[in-house]
Amino acid sequence: MALSNSLRPSSTLLWDSVNKQSFTYTSTSYGYLTNGREASFFRTPAATVDVNSFVPSPSDSGFREQSPIPKLQDTAEGITHLRAALNGRDAMDRPSSKNNANRYHKQREAQLSSAMATNKTFSLSSLYPLRGSDLFALLRRDFDMASSLAEAACNVADILLNQMSSFTKLQHSTDPLVQLAGNCTPVCETSPTICNVRGKLPDDLVGAYVRNGPNATYMNPGEGFHLFDGDGMLHAVKMKDGKAVYCCRYVKTARFKQEEAAGRPLFPKLFGGSGEPFTFARTIILAVRVALGLVDISKGCGLSNTSVSFFRGQVLSMSEDDLPYIIQITESGDLVTVGQYHLPGIKYMCAHPKFNQITGEMFSFSFTPTKVLPFSVLRVSGDGLISAHIPVPLRDTPMLHDFAITGKYIVFADHQFMIRPFKCLWGGDMLVQNHDKTPGVGLLPRYSLPSDAAYKFQWLCTPACNCMHFLNAWDDGPDQVVVIATSTTSIEALTNVGGSKSTCSLMEIRLNTETGKATPRPICAGNFEFGTLNQKYLGKKSRYMYVTSGKFPDISAIVKLDLELGKNNASGRHTSVARETTVVAKRKFGDGCIGGEPFFVPQMRSEGNGKGKQDEDDGYILCYVHNMLTEVSELLVMDAQTRDLQIIASVVLPSRVPCGFHGWFISEEQLEQQYNRNSL
Template sequence: MENETRKTANQNEHHEERSQSTLCDFPFAVSSVADLLENYDAVTNACLKKVIVGALVAAYVWVIWNNRNSLVFNKRGNPLSIIVFGVSMAVNPYTSTLLPSFSSKTHTQTTPIFSIKPTKVTKTSRKLATIKCAALQSSPLLHFPNSISGDQPHQWNFFQRTAAAALDMFEGVLVSRETRTPLPKTSDPRVQIAGNFAPVPEQTVRHNLPVSGVVPECVNGVYVRNGANPLFEPVAGHHLFDGDGMVHALTETHRLVQERELGRPIFPKAIGELHGHLGVARLALFYTRSLLGLVDHSKGMGVANAGLVYFNHRLLAMSEDDMPYEIKITASSDIETVGRYDFSEQLTSTMIAHPKLDPVSGEMFALSYDVVQKPYLKYFKFSKDGEKSPDVEIPLDMPTMMHDFAITENFVVVPDQQVVFKLEEMMKGGSPVVYDKTKVSRFGILSKNAENSDDMIWVDSPETFCFHLWNAWEEPESDEVVVIGSCMTPPDSIFNECDENLKSVLSEIRINLKTRTSTKRSIVKESEHLNLEAGMVNRDKLGRKTQFAYLAIAEPWPKVSGFAKVDLVSGEVKTFIYGDQKFGGEPFFLPSGPNSDREDDGYVLAFVHDEKTWKSELQIVNAMTMEMEASVKLPSRVPYGFHGTFISSKDLAEQAQNQACSFWTEAQLVSAVIRFQLLKKIFPVVDKYKW
């Protein structure tokens, strides 16, 4: 796939006549107030550039002087040599960077995606040779696909190169100050991306992998899983959620393309870096770079590392900070990023990472939230053919963390919980992601076909924070909507450092639409408590009453030692443990067929990593018997990730046909129109027929 390239900023031609009384050298004559108003934007840009350059030079000298004893110079000498270095960067784009880095030496690889066909292999026992990987296990940061480079894009002009050098120097000072004290665990790269959480480079498609057992007939297609896989080594704070999306291969987001071109991470990391005054400085630094044309945030800043959905012949990778990115699976089972997808210019905002597909209507439902300006939340849906409905603005008092929601047969269930965004907290030295103890959590019930939020019903549910909701359904006989989710305490523990151990309790929340009250209970008995996070129900039953849920056993947190099949009615729990020192991620339930009478007739798929042998595999477990059905040995390490999906061979064929039809229909249409017009001129009688 071709990388996107930034267009260089067009330089305005300077007129010979200039006003002698102006403070800035405008690229036109300003002789009156009318001229000034007519050229307001250009005047503003010219003044801003002058002010920015002056401020940067002053700040540059001040910061260098005040930090002369603590700066990391990377053996480049005294502050005077740094100033010379800054000028040289403007002239020579190949000067190496000043930014300090965390050491990382070991190289590993991974498999892109997992293409599966049923096998007739008899059950065998393949004993793997033990591989000692002491170096791998001891190194907290294993490998980063790209090393940081000091190269600058060749299309930058002298002004941009000089500004870039000054801003890079300023960022180096920020990093130097940030690394004087230990980072909190929630933003320390040595914690967040240690061991098998560390990123991996891309690898070509491999076929004919060794299989133990028999791959079921229904497992015929491609299993893809999204996850965070930072392309570059962090220069400062980093949270697991900040990593670039890898759908095993890389998701080519607009952000990633620019950072690859610049040879270093440049976009701010929403969770790992935006804390306190340094976070404010980083935001100011980023938008200054954007104003000067050094980066372009207009086409999105997201990492597309969380969710995956296959909808209307397209595979979409998502995170709630951007639009979805379309992913194409090629005939060779490789993955290519098509690009940012706006549903044919219908979508103009971000979209959360967990849209919901109605298994009956084929519609897709989604939310979009904004952390800066109202409306903080919007709801919309897409028909099965991809036609978007108008946005429904949902009034909220403050921007709220809304990673997931639920649907029923007739309603959308929207959580408005206690984890909120307060950007002003950064000015006080804190995190913008805040657990607001004064706020009461609640759920909003809205008709799927609503045109506005006037009839939305809000019901309080105190002390409830569900990062994920697994299902919801209606029980008309009691006027209730039943919501199944994992309630986390402390609510902000995955974003902010906390001494209290995280608990994730599978819960049933009953919302009475008539009395507008709610109740909550733990589904699993206290004596059998497990931290259950990341999973699903049978997606063919989504929005309808289900008996079973398949959830990751998040122990020891944040690793996943196995998964649990939970009876949502009785609370009975059956567990499958991946093995000694083996850990995985989200269990994916794949039904054995569309006409099965049993809800649990299917298989659970999960990528599993052995931390003793440092090998990875795909485990396929029979959901009814909870026994291993097959294991496929993978040629390389697969890091722990987030959410996945399965695309059947039938859907893959339809995707390929749809892409081919889209291309040829357009080409043939143009050709047909041209030929028709020529025929009309040569043979007027043709016009009588409806061609």
């Protein structure tokens, strides 16, 4: 079925002032602007355009010719033009609707104006419902373009559902105009590009720093969207001989490839759809597509947007809604998705595995909502074989995101934030907070057998400690376990990114396995979330932590903490209140700058250099920072031992790096391992 000429969409030239490039937007009235790519919803070839003189393609049958937009400015005119582009018609020709719809439209315009004040590029859904002529033309075109009657029926159902949902008022936590504001706005892929370096990169800093994060691609008009719903995008800087190469690529998941081939969203948004009245209908449409063979969910439908790890000579991109994806870092610095990392009988794996650098083992956990005991601990040998698969007897289904290991135990949090994966499918809230529940921490002996878990698992209550991220844990004597973790006061920190009033503090929790008593204390006053340490000390007693300061995504500084300074100097015992003296170094990014999670890279020392044992903090801190005022993104390389975390070098990146989550440094030796593995 071919697209008739009378329904040809019009094209508009837009200017991405952040990435300093022009791109074509192909309007469809159904569609949206997506990542600065050619945004025809059905992959219709865009018209040839010229930067200096652009004339849009003529259109009819409800699609009005648009005014040229040679440059998108932060002005009222720019907002008007953008609104026109997003709707495929004159922006002032609004649908005649009821008063409540008009009020909602004005509210959305105000949100767009606010977003325009801090953004230069956008990825937004359609702002208004379609007019009758537009809807008829779009239905006709979608029917013509489908390869089968079944596909056409599903596409038409999509359009009708989007028409109804366009009148729904979106919450702050699920409105794409809010969720994708500031430095959360998506970006285009960038091929390997040689970067300018300010200062001098250390000679021993050789490898690639890769960070993961969400980058929105496809969304339906009127559908709720949360930052966590973005497709995974990797940002990598490969460094060697004082030179740096930057590249960013989508993780080509099974879900991403199917939506890219279809040119439209096929899967409901897990977080954005939470609490939305039309989520159940979108789930039904997906189920019909699966039943008709139009969508394949057998290979997973995760986003792979959370973290990066390295295991058995392979770089892994991870999120807990799927299996890891294997990423190849080429010699040129490009990022290539190889495929899934398969584990027999496992469909999901957490995004924060832990590694034993001596044995080569990987510890992780899996969540399978259809099982009686949905959480299972995984122990994978250095040969890649599952040596243990142990169900964890949790009291209910908390949203487990991270865990910790010591020499003797695996440590889990049983917090108040509950996950309801099936409830969200019919419009309920996927994440809820049970205020009546007392949070706790669970200990499972590290080398337990599956038959032992039921009676060897020990629970200890930790009031007011909702631990989401674990920085480290270690054994302290025969009956003491020390846990360093972040604690969040409210589930708003997860569901309302950028608008949450909740705080996140760094806690030390001392667990007495003999008495069953837990003693939590704040390590330092402040709002901390993401953190790192010298990975050589994972599962062992460590002294230094490097954490972010400020509420995500507005991270304003990196702070170095000395845990030893949290002790009472006179008695040697730990104090029960937070002490500012634990802060021994701090790097503020400056006005208009937004940073990300830090990562510690130990300094590489050659033998015979005349130095003794290497200090725990002898190394570098890597961190992406974007300056919203100058529109420049950089990778900062800081000296971890200096009082102000002195910047040794700065890699100036060719495009913006949006806010993201977790990263990993792949050493030169590890890069060689993956090259050798891929050549076999």
